[in-house]
Amino acid sequence: MTIVNGYEQSDREEKLNIINLTELEAKAKAIIPQGGFGYIRGGSEDEWTLRENSNAFEHAQIVPRSLTDMENPSTETNVFGLNLKTPIMMAPTAAQGLAHAQGEKDTAKGVAAVGGLMAQSTYSSTSIADTAAAGNGAPQFFQLYMSKDWDFNEHLLDEAKKAGVKGIILTVDATIDGYREEDMRNNFQFPIPMANLSEYSDGDGKGKGIAEIYASAAQKISGKDVERIASYTDLPVIVKGIESPDDAMLAIGSGAQGIYVSNHGGRQLNGGPASFDVLPAVAKAVNHRVPIIFDSGVRRGSHVFKALASGADLVAMGRPVIYGLALGGALGVQSVFETLNDELKIDMQLAGTQTIEDVKRAQLLHIHY
Template sequence: MIEQEKEKKMINDSRRGFLKSAAIGSALVVGAEMSPIAAAFADEIPKVTYTGGYKAGTAVQELELLDLVEIEQRAAKVIPKGGFGYIAGGAGDEWTLRENRAAFERKQITPRVLTGKGAVDLRAEILGISIASPIIVCPMGGQGLAHVTAEAGMAMGAAAGNTIMALSTVSTLSMEQVAAAAGGPKWFQLYLQTDDGVNRDLLRRAKAAGYKAIVLTVDSTATGNREADARNNFTFPLPFGNLVGKGSGGNIHALNASFAQKIDAKAIEFVLTESGLPVIVKGISSPDDALLAIRAGASAIQISNHGGRQLDGSPATFTVLPAVAKAVDRKVPIILDSGIRRGQDVFKALASGADIVGLGRPAYYGLALGGWKGVHSVLKFLNRELSMVMQLAGAQTVEDIKRTNLA
């Protein structure tokens, strides 16, 4: 009874005041996998409407996980082929996609077993926000491709895991709908548009909706050659909720054409001025770019190669991390994404200069397989694995990890 009351309170908190719209129904298909308490609140979860016969996941359930690698193939059975290719695929020959994983294998953690340190403490903080662990959820577009609850489900899972969710400009649901669907801290990711009026509107809406920072993505002035999309003749079966009425619809080609093809330090200053929020510059691989961003007013740097989806042949984020961290010299926090699948990866990233890591595709797959509960399951699993690694490596806190030397 006590556990049911706790679950009821958590669901109430995470769904407070959800904004319904004409495009989003109020009923979610409820199956046997949902708990009675979750089912009682199902009318508050949005259900997106697809075109062309597209059918994404509907289950809301906790997941049994052995690792966050095999979850991809499980998700492939739930997400339609075109959508899965869009999510899982990389650019070109996908060398960078593979290298993001392989780079972690070239560094080792030396166990420390006589430190006398006890139970670990995963808690972390970034830009004044306290979170359960140094793991946040990256911005990822079109989450309705994975599950009928789309970004509302992702936001609920992140809130249940007491961490930050970053919402993409090209989300299925609007930023206002996602903000109202779940509690917990959120950042808004901006793909800078050619029309400054659109940019200004997006930034002001994000601040009004309660987003705590802007993640300015700077590595998307052109779109990588994602061959899976061409092979699958993929078109989005859903609109982009933040850009309705701006000529984008669900047409990814029209959307890409609207992205700014030139981004410099002035863009960072523009975002700062128009939003009045901290700006995280995402898509950094070069120490010089990191320093340019900081001089322009960036509050944090996100080392990212878009999960291997942009410039194939570019180095893994973990490979460039030490050089960027040395240049940044703790002036601002560093977030690293792309390739995180293991607690060991998180540990190695923090030991090499990152302050926080961003989780991408595994959270997407968790959403596909189990809705918000699936996302929460993925976060819990990665936190458990990180906790185990820390215990065996002799690191009691996140700060201890940062003082660790890798072999």
């Protein structure tokens, strides 16, 4: 263990023997301090939407195919002009130092080892430059929580460009924090500085609650902000937090080059729909004009398969990766991705889909209860 400001961080570095990703939660709870674990795991209010995110995958079923004359399916794909070995990517997840002393640096190493795409958060424990360097040239996106202070926004975007990121993810569903009861029960405050905040000012995030952190975030976000960021960076802007076809159209009309379907892992608007349930409608509206990233509730290879078959081009994970990080560092992260990739390959073989493009054309049965 490494201790920072009285907070115990894991420093494990080992491959994990994973049966399934769901089991990682209890194992991680045993080593992550209560406040940090509650922040990572928790959702908003009574967590109905958080639970529905995974349950919703049961609303669709994969049709098995047998006489397809295929073997050894490939998970390689090309999205946003990036050649990736897997369609599974790392969701932008804040404060990974709560799980491990190396934080986002180890996550970047683990994602790079599997040929995936890493997205790092504004509220990372390590700086944009350090996280990018840890990836050793592997592709990364930077996620922006837009601040009321445009000088700060431009500082972050400048740092991201210098670090060589390939795209900007603009999160638009967190203009205010959700009602997170787990953090309230734990009286949780961030014990570890957020590197991107401390680099810019004395407000490093340490000793603050999530509500205080979000207080500086912009509450008013419109298509003009998408245009402004795209113009400033000359990088693709992917708008994250889309659950409405109307918002998808507004984003694309403002120059967004990617749509990210997500309900923030059930951490924002409780009582809203599971992300998987809105994905087909958003994908129909987007109609392949730009790539779609999807997250929220992904725990199995079959979840990845169903999301791809419902219109996603990339499928992102957050919590399971952070649990793997706590339990095994970079090698633990690698183990999480390898496990899910192995499950996906089994599903691809049994569904008669040789490539990720075949998966996107696969038939699902939609069940209405």
